[in-house]
Amino acid sequence: MQQIPHPYQTLYSELAQRSLDASFSSEFNVGGRFVAAEVKGRRYWYFDLPDAHGGKARTYVGPIEDPEITKRVENFKDLKADIRQRRKLVSTLVREAHLQRPEGKTGDIIQALAEAGFFRLRGVLVGTVAYQCYPAVLGIRLPGTSMVTGDADFAQFHSISVAVDDKMPPVLDTLKSVDPTFREIPHPADGRLSTQFSSRSGYKVEFLTPNTGSAEYEGHPTPMPALGGASAQPPRFLDFLIYNPIRAVLLHGAGVPVTVPSPERFATHKLIVASRRRTDNDGTAKSRKDKAQAAAIMQAMIEQRQSEDLAEAFMEAYERGPAWKDAIRRSLSEIDKRARDIIEPALARAIAKLERDPAEFGLEGQA
Template structure:
């Protein structure tokens, strides 16, 4: 894989910093003030703005123990939007560093939901749109063939949606600012709830949440108090994917600060879901795409010497139970021989460095006994 020159990696880091800074200047009115409040033993930042009735409107910002958020709270008065300069940075990263940018409608949808507060409320961008962020995050160019998509997926833990005590404006109204033909798609199991929205052209936006209980729950939509009237489709394995997400920037417009899954979790999750795709009209194609994305990220992390992070995620998933371990094993067995050998050998080394025995994870062959 071709490494992105350090100059452009530095530009991306600058863009990430300035984009997050700018999101504060545009989202929070200068007439308001930040306050810290304790909820269930943990302190959170909120933003209070006085209203015409002599009261105040309170907005959730994030945990006090998040150093990046607290730093921006402290420096709020000094932050200034610099959209024109950030647009230049995005243009440079796309044209000169050949980093991917999303298709126009995708970028507009993500930006609209970001401005509505989705990521501030600890939502996570997932799927192929999130995958487009990883070349800049990992510092390598990834194949563009596995970045094509016609929809956008967003996820949030139900517990977070309840706990933040704040909510977005109506999701449908937000999406209509991008395309007025967006409409709600009533859930098949219960038409009172909506987890998916579609435009006239067929572009789809879906909200998802982890299902950590019985598989029966996957047929029932979950109301999400923070998501502006949207519910979410429960999915197995999603809790692993969106645990401890990272910050990234989607290269659209002036840069959109987003939360995406950690790349190691994205890769392992793709191995799991690839083996469980139903062989319906597009299940095989999706499974193939899943495995390509997983193998590509794993190879990139290995090249960037992030093997231990990958091994840690691999062990966590494998320790979830036999079904998880078998799903990973099956997908690994179906990727290219050279890629599989590289990944298995690296995982074995990482597992050994983390104090476990690679033999526990059924690699087989030489991969289970890494060279010192």
């Protein structure tokens, strides 16, 4: 694997921080602009925002002579200037560092949900789009063949959705602002609830929440108070994936601050779900993709001397029970042999450093 040169890693860190700062400081839609207008001899600030009909909506802000109001206008100018600079950073990272930019519609959907408050409400981006964030996070290029996707998946703990005492605007309205053809897909177990939304072209957005109860809950949608009318599908093993997520930035537009699973949990989770895919053609292809993504991240973490972080997540999952252990062992045995010859000895050495016996985790003779 090829490391990303340090100057570009520094640029990414700067972009991530500036994007996060902007998400906290933005008080007005950056698509609009402040204008000064004179009324009866006094000058006032107004805010013009283009509408869907080619016109503009004008909002009164306050007198120019008010220093606090004028300060807000100046801060907005700085924010818009920063957006242009951040766009240049994104372009540089994509063009020169060859980092992955999501497909345009995917980026627009994630940005719209971010602006609607999904990540502020402690939601987590999961799936292949999250995988696209890891090269910059890890400082190493990952195989692009594992990055192709036609959907976007989002997750949130149900307990958080209840506890935050806040909610997004209607999810369907947010998605329609990107593509008016988005519609709700009634859940087959309860047609009153929707966990998936689909556009006319077949692009799907799905919301998930961990199932930490019995298997009988897996096929039933869970209402999510914070998600703007969306419910969530409750798969098993998801609680492991989205526990203690990390911040990242999606290389779209001027950079979109997102929250994704930690790479060690993402890789270990992929080993688990890969062995549990359906055995039809679609399931088999997804299983191969899962294992490829897991192997790529694990090798990258080993190269970047993060083996102990990987080992801790691996051990935690392995010790959660027979179903977890069997799934991990099966997938690990099925990944490419060249990758396995790197991963297994490195895991064994890291486990030994953590004062555990590698043999307890199916890695006897590897250390």
